[in-house]
Amino acid sequence: MGELCLLVTVTSRNLAGGFLRFYESKGLSSAFVTVGRGTAASEILEFFGLESSEKSILFHLVTAQTFRDLKPGLRWEQNIDLPGSGIAFLIPLSSVGGKKTLAYFTDGQSFHLGEESTLKETKYELLVVIANQGYTEMIMDAAREVHATGGTVLHARGTGREKAEQFLGVTLVDEKEMIFIVVDTKRKREIMSAIMEKAGLGTKARSIVFSLPVTDIAGMRLAEEMEG
Numbered sequence: 001m002g003e004l005c006l007l008v009t010v011t012s013r014n015l016a017g018g019f020l021r022f023y024e025s026k027g028l029s030s031a032f033v034t035v036g037r038g039t040a041a042s043e044i045l046e047f048f049g050l051e052s053s054e055k056s057i058l059f060h061l062v063t064a065q066t067f068r069d070l071k072p073g074l075r076w077e078q079n080i081d082l083p084g085s086g087i088a089f090l091i092p093l094s095s096v097g098g099k100k101t102l103a104y105f106t107d108g109q110s111f112h113l114g115e116e117s118t119l120k121e122t123k124y125e126l127l128v129v130i131a132n133q134g135y136t137e138m139i140m141d142a143a144r145e146v147h148a149t150g151g152t153v154l155h156a157r158g159t160g161r162e163k164a165e166q167f168l169g170v171t172l173v174d175e176k177e178m179i180f181i182v183v184d185t186k187r188k189r190e191i192m193s194a195i196m197e198k199a200g201l202g203t204k205a206r207s208i209v210f211s212l213p214v215t216d217i218a219g220m221r222l223a224e225e226m227e228g
Helices: 013-025 042-047 064-076 099-106 136-144 161-168 185-199 221-227
Strands: 004-012 032-037 054-063 087-092 124-132 152-158 175-184 208-214
Touching: 004 013, 004 064, 013 032, 013 054, 013 064, 032 175, 054 064, 054 099, 064 087, 087 208, 099 208, 124 136, 124 185, 136 175, 136 185, 175 185, 185 208
Parallel strands: none
Antiparallel strands: 004 054, 004 087, 032 054, 032 152, 124 175, 124 208, 152 175
């Protein structure tokens, strides 16, 4: 997918608003936010100056150059290098489902469509489906019809509604579900197409989908045997 990446920012819940405002000031108005919990022991939290193990996880789609431009601000404005502030990292994308979705995520970023993936010949990929809340079964029914296995659902909050209307032509609600589905790379396009057709922007689910390369895996042996 050229240099398009998923930017993941993990920070404490009380700092999440500051990170969102920082990203918005840099032109990244569209994000998806979910919550989590850190696993560090209390003495480790105290050592690093962390008051709570409750976390917010922010997801943005950015180019590698955009992230390079963001890093000085993350360090000097958001103090991300200080203990307790958080961490931000990139995961390269393999593909994005549809031109509208691609335009939505890359608005304002210098981006040229490149090769399918920066990681070659991965046997599996992770599909990330972002949809309005309450439509997981519609999405999974579409995916299962073309032999996808189960998925994992996270509840999230979306931002950048005005931008969504501009690029996607639809109104997106704030409450979101993020569905993670590991699929065989050979079936990826078929599964993505089925989701876009039966649960995409033209449906109440308003799903958008992209994929991330998976370099290794355990736990899919039964699916492989059924394929064989």
